[in-house]
Amino acid sequence: MTQQAVTHGRWSSRLTYILAATGAAVGLGNIWKFPYIMGENGGGAFVLVYLLCILFIGIPIMMSEVIIGKFGRQTPARSAVLMSEASGGGKGWAVVGWSGVLAGYLILSFYVVIAGWALAYTWYGFNGVFEGRDPAQIGELFTGLNASPGPLMAWSAVIILGTVLVVGKGVRAGLERAVNWMMPALLVLLIVMVIYAARRGDFMAAFDFMFNADFSALSWNGVLIALGHSFFTLSLASGIMTMYGAYLPEQTSVVKTSIWIALMDTMVAMLAGLAIYPIVFANGLEPGAGPGLIFQTLPIAFGSMPLGQLFGGLFFLMLVVAAFTSAIALIESSVAWLVEKRGMSRMGAAFTAGFGIWSLSLLTVFSVTGAPWATVSLWSDISITLFDLLDYITANIMLPLGGLMIAIFTGYRVRKEITCREIGSVKSIYAIWRISVRYVAPIAITLVFLQLIGVLGL
Numbered sequence: 001m002t003q004q005a006v007t008h009g010r011w012s013s014r015l016t017y018i019l020a021a022t023g024a025a026v027g028l029g030n031i032w033k034f035p036y037i038m039g040e041n042g043g044g045a046f047v048l049v050y051l052l053c054i055l056f057i058g059i060p061i062m063m064s065e066v067i068i069g070k071f072g073r074q075t076p077a078r079s080a081v082l083m084s085e086a087s088g089g090g091k092g093w094a095v096v097g098w099s100g101v102l103a104g105y106l107i108l109s110f111y112v113v114i115a116g117w118a119l120a121y122t123w124y125g126f127n128g129v130f131e132g133r134d135p136a137q138i139g140e141l142f143t144g145l146n147a148s149p150g151p152l153m154a155w156s157a158v159i160i161l162g163t164v165l166v167v168g169k170g171v172r173a174g175l176e177r178a179v180n181w182m183m184p185a186l187l188v189l190l191i192v193m194v195i196y197a198a199r200r201g202d203f204m205a206a207f208d209f210m211f212n213a214d215f216s217a218l219s220w221n222g223v224l225i226a227l228g229h230s231f232f233t234l235s236l237a238s239g240i241m242t243m244y245g246a247y248l249p250e251q252t253s254v255v256k257t258s259i260w261i262a263l264m265d266t267m268v269a270m271l272a273g274l275a276i277y278p279i280v281f282a283n284g285l286e287p288g289a290g291p292g293l294i295f296q297t298l299p300i301a302f303g304s305m306p307l308g309q310l311f312g313g314l315f316f317l318m319l320v321v322a323a324f325t326s327a328i329a330l331i332e333s334s335v336a337w338l339v340e341k342r343g344m345s346r347m348g349a350a351f352t353a354g355f356g357i358w359s360l361s362l363l364t365v366f367s368v369t370g371a372p373w374a375t376v377s378l379w380s381d382i383s384i385t386l387f388d389l390l391d392y393i394t395a396n397i398m399l400p401l402g403g404l405m406i407a408i409f410t411g412y413r414v415r416k417e418i419t420c421r422e423i424g425s426v427k428s429i430y431a432i433w434r435i436s437v438r439y440v441a442p443i444a445i446t447l448v449f450l451q452l453i454g455v456l457g458l
């Protein structure tokens with residue numbers, strides 16, 4: 001056994017790897033974030049751009065990251081940060097690893113607060129709180145939850161504690177057991193919701209909204225948000241796929257598993273949209289309602305459907321679990337770093353990271369409760385909450401820039417024998433991957449940024 005396998009364990013099978021990587025990918029990004037940012041950015045055109053980003057940028061970059069991870073494990077350097085040095089790129093490339101770990105840490109700080117919302121809603125659901133409430137009252141429930149910081153701090157603390165305990169126990173013991181049955185259960189519940197929404201809600205309006213591309217409704221900022229979300233949703237550029245790649249069994253196909261993970265992730269996002277929007281349109285709600293969208297729509301359905309108490313509780317429980325598997329992945333890279341660089345025990349490192357996350361999460365807590373200090377003005381006419389700022393900087397700036405570097409690194413710097421060995425078994429696929437990471441991804445990402453800072457003026 002190699003040193004690496006002893007320290008962190010290796011996935012026991014290809015299936016376990018896929019489940020864990022899918023668990024990291026599928027999360028709040030699909031069910032909470034995708035529906036509301038799609039609504040804020042006009043629907044169909046946003047969805048189309050998002051799908052193109054997944055296909056031509058996200059999937060190829062996921063393959064790149066997994067290759068870096070798989071190759072990096074040959075050396076003693078094991079965590080995500082060290083791997084970028086280990087892959088032969090020299091010290092400079094370590095910045096990519098660093099910024100990935102930092103982005104993951106910042107993402108986790110708001111992620112746990114949203115997961116805390118879902119946990120609160122699990123409680124509401126099982127206790128029949130949604131029953132008989134009209135849309136306005138469902139809206140008030142959400143407002144009430146965000147009225148004061150105390151409960152939000154407590155709910156997110158529970159999420160963090162759970163994450164810390166699982167990660168503190170190590171990869172084998174913690175991760176594998178958690179992910180095996182939860183993803184399929186979430187999928188089944190989502191399908192139940194789509195069927196219900198199709199029968200009771202305005203399914204045609206929802207379908208039209210999501211799949212009829214009206215480009216006049218999409219701004220360049222919306223294009224960046226779609227691009228950024230393709231990274232966020234696949235957990236790219238945050239050290240996660242690199243780290244999971246390091247645990248990948250030698251014979252496992254990087255190509256097949258990456259495509260499979262992206263497919264599952266996209267499917268969950270589409271199902272979430274199809275479950276939520278029929279309810280939005282049938283009840284005259286706002287597609288652009290923002291981060292509260294899912295919490296203000298689905299409970300309307302749970303409140304009126306047969307067995308709604310059970311389904312409502314279960315649905316939010318599965319959402320918590322999906323968030324939880326992503327949170328585990330998010331905290332893992334900081335923990336790995338603390339263990340390797342600082343020589344801490346896993347448990348000690350997990351608690352240290354967890355405490356830091358909890359402190360940082362207060363920025364988001366006070367943003368949603370509306371504390372004046374948590375809203376900052378960027379330019380004279382734009383002021384946003386620290387939560388929105390964290391979300392924007394991580395998903396729309398750090399991840400795409402990290403992805404750009406990863407694409408360039410594997411496209412131009414990593415020796416061709418290595419990339420070819422991992423994804424070259426089918427020649428045409430290798431050609432597509434290489435064109436994507438050498439040209440399509442770098443050019444597309446650069447163009448969107450240049451346009452947004454006003455250089456191109458399209």
Ligand code: PHE
Pocket residue numbers: 024025026027028029030104107231232233234235236238240326327329330
């Ligand atoms: N992909 C996760 C989601 O969609 C979020 C995430 C981002 C997880 C980055 C890990 C790293 O919810």
Ligand code: NA
Pocket residue numbers: 024025026027029030232233234235265
């Ligand atoms: Na996702």
